[in-house]
Amino acid sequence: MSKAVIEFTDFSFTYRAQQEPTLRGITLSIHEGEKVLIVGPSGSGKSTLAHCINGLIPFYYPGEMSGSLQIMGQEQNGQSIAALAETVGTVLQDPDGQFVGLTVGEDIAFVLENGEVPQQEMTKRVEAAARAVDVHELLAASPQELSGGQKQKTMLAGVLVGNVDILLFDEPLASLDPYTGTKTIELIDRLQRETGKTAIIIEHRLEEVLHRPVDRIIVMKDGAIAGDLPAAKLLSSSLLAEAGLREPLYLTALKYAGLVITPDMQPQHLDQLRMEGHADRLQQWMDSCAEESEVLEASPLLELREVSFGYDRDKEVLHRLSMTVNRGEMLAIAGRNGAGKSTVSKLICGFYRPSSGTILLNGRDISRDTIKERAEKIGFVTQNPNHMISKTLIYDEIALGLKLRGIPEDIIRGRVYEVLKVCGLHELREWPVSALSYGQKKRVTIASILVLEPEVIILDEPTAGQDYRHYNEIMEFLRGLNSRGITVIMITHDMHLMLEYAQRTIVLADGKKLADDRPERILTDRAVVERANLKETSLFTLAVKAGVGQPEELVRRFIAFDRRVRHK
Amino acid sequence: MKQVAKKDILSIRTIVAVGIGSALFVILGRFGSIPSGIPNTNIETTYALLALFALLYGPVAGLLIGLIGHTLKDAIFYGSPWFSWVISSGLVGLIIGLLVAGISIQDGEFGRKEIIRFNLAQIAANAIAWFAVAPTLDILIYAEPANKVFTQGLIAGAANIVTVGVIGTLLATAYAKTRTRQGSLRKLN
């Protein structure tokens, strides 16, 4: 066996601000050239573990350490962040926070500049690294001109250029559209194989990471290691469910069909999955859970007619876009990074005015209404909850909009309390907002809009960066709202979310409407999927592989069945 | 584990705070100026930001944000920096930073005593910068009439004192509240 490059022995760590240790009794070794995936619910200590490897702990985030951690055979706390940076290259979750250069070239060169590499050598190395990740034509582009995927590639090149031995990725896929996410995983895999470097990936999106093989998966729970095993074994065990994580959808489908997953079936990748003799079971199960598809009566609530818009005069983002939102539905809007999804919602709310076309609400043209007037009917929840929260106490935050409308205090109190209950925040009403988790903050922002009693609520990426438990919490909550008659529009990159919760999906591409249909039909339509950077659902691939009669039907029935199972 | 002391006056955090603080100064300087109701005097929210950053990140950051932020704002939006006011902005950041050095707002400490201290500091800083330094520099550099520049300085200084006094104090108090409870409440979870 090759030598261990990272070796934790009975390692624990407590942040200075915390009373309890965040990592406890970690014993783990990672060997040269290995590719390891770390999963675990939010707050389980994954990032903390990564910070120990790259030296942010204890040099940037101070705290109490015990046990031993060796990186390349040397004690970690005898080194410095700078020394460790020569061995470990880190790619963090948020590309905007890491992209410090004014252009792609400068950003890739950053680590070389700091190492005082002469300019000529630097130019060559930057060029080579950019070529390796295929951004060499963008060296002069500024971060504002790049898509999410291109930014992520630049980050990767910025790490590769330094010749590190260990590549560390903390949620590299968050905020990427599914296609770009898949491409990133392929890129990481290719680089890792070509260079033989050690790679450690932390990620919530298990199914997407497993698109390419990994050597081992480490499951973290409450700061300890709950499992350390190959993907095939993990997926055949109940460990994921116990840790509150989501398994790949195709496996859930097989389980519903009554199959028992074993490591020999090669469950870690759909292409290798062996289900000889089991295929009929799937067909049988599908036949057994036949069900009429629900038909919604459609009465239009919000209509966009031939809307065009551009932030700059010479660049149109939306071209004569027409779409309808029906009363009482749950609608998803999907499309690649930069397709104009957020722009549509900003136009609906009146933040910007379309250059041509009209927007109708309840059949009335609202082009002349102000932001405030529209807000009485349409609530908008921004992607980043921190952009909305402006009070320190939850109660004040939710009451803010009502106070500004001059509603008397006693009525406000009643309405806020009611909304607090609906949003599951009632017990926390006295808390300061800063004590909440991201998901809870998100719910506070939803509550602060809900209390204004809008007819439509628009959410920009409601579940980005959330683990499965919080994802469920938020989405079930939205479904509850929907069943009370509120129309919900969700902008999302999450194909599962679309399948499970949306009754209809509108796909945008290049500022136009590319498709408008039930999500299971959209996600099984190869042409649409390709053009909009979406991803075919693995259920569909499974159905085709198993030779099931109507693959789309399987997807639809699975979703319906799954919903019933999870609601029991 | 011993903590690595960040004695360096130009720590990375300070450098980044200067960069982001200057960018904020530029944006608020351009968009965040709000009519006060008194003719020709605006509420320049950007000085509330400067005071808060001086309080959070210290005198060096305050000085540099004032200098860099103001230069960039003038240059990018108005074509040419007005140096006497650039220097005065830097001075405001520096003096506030120096006078409030003892307040550890990072730990959520911002009660009545700190509010008074912060306001005395900002009044002193704004008074020195706008009542004395900016007009004097205007005369020395641009040879403008004394009574004009002193009147301008008086109005600007008074407006800034009120702006920082109200908005700066509210912001600092709100920020302090986001700090205190974090450690104490998280355990209840």
Added chain:
Amino acid sequence: MKAQMLTFTNQDSPVHRLTGATKLIVFAVWSVSAMITYDTRCLILMLLISLVIFRISRVRFQDYAFVLYFILFFFLLNQLAIFMFSPLEGTQIYGTRHDLVHLAGRYTVTAEQLFYQFNIALKYAVVIPMALLFLLTTDPGEFASSLNRVGVHYKIAYSVSLALRYIPDIQRDYENIAFSAQARGIDISRKEKLPARLKNIVSILLPLILASIERIEKISTAMELRGFGNGRKRTWYRGRPFTRRDYLALGMILAIAAVSAVVTFYDGSRFYSIF
């Protein structure tokens, strides 16, 4: 709330080809010279030179037109204010008095005042083209290395670069925050009374500042991880070496500054008088 700003556009001209450091020095020395001198002859000569250079640079009118109007407006306002506050400033400076028109009260237009304000106008006219040129022809990517070359500590130079990098991002944050605040009924226009307006401003500023503080934390960890600030120096990917052209430009600016200083102070006064 889209605002136009002066930005670098990549073109080719002798001015564009100078290094950022040269342009920075030229701009600084030029501004200081123009500010010091009240010698009309020097100012007129400098104005001519700056217009010639402006021609050579081939920057396009549309790239700076919008600030020009702004500058003109500000400039008129300032001229008016000077006259309002000190109608006899010129008389004081030049020590003579030639009345032209009496307006009202203490307001009399004198030849000296007109000449004094003409000089102020000239000073603007001399500095503005160079300032515009500096902004329009200097690549921001090269700017930090230029600052570093003229003696600014590299860390401070880098914070300028960070500011330039994040201005667009922070502007977008600000727009998003301000718009969603408006949607909830937070009004900061004249319609609100002052106390309410102040409170509402805080409701917009607080999220912006908290988000920015978080951003500072993220960026500093990322920079820390990529080895910033270890060495006493750093090299620059976009740095450019000085060429003959740069030395020539620097020589010229120093000569102009020296001549202007000598001419200005030759007779012991900053002010050149025709009276």
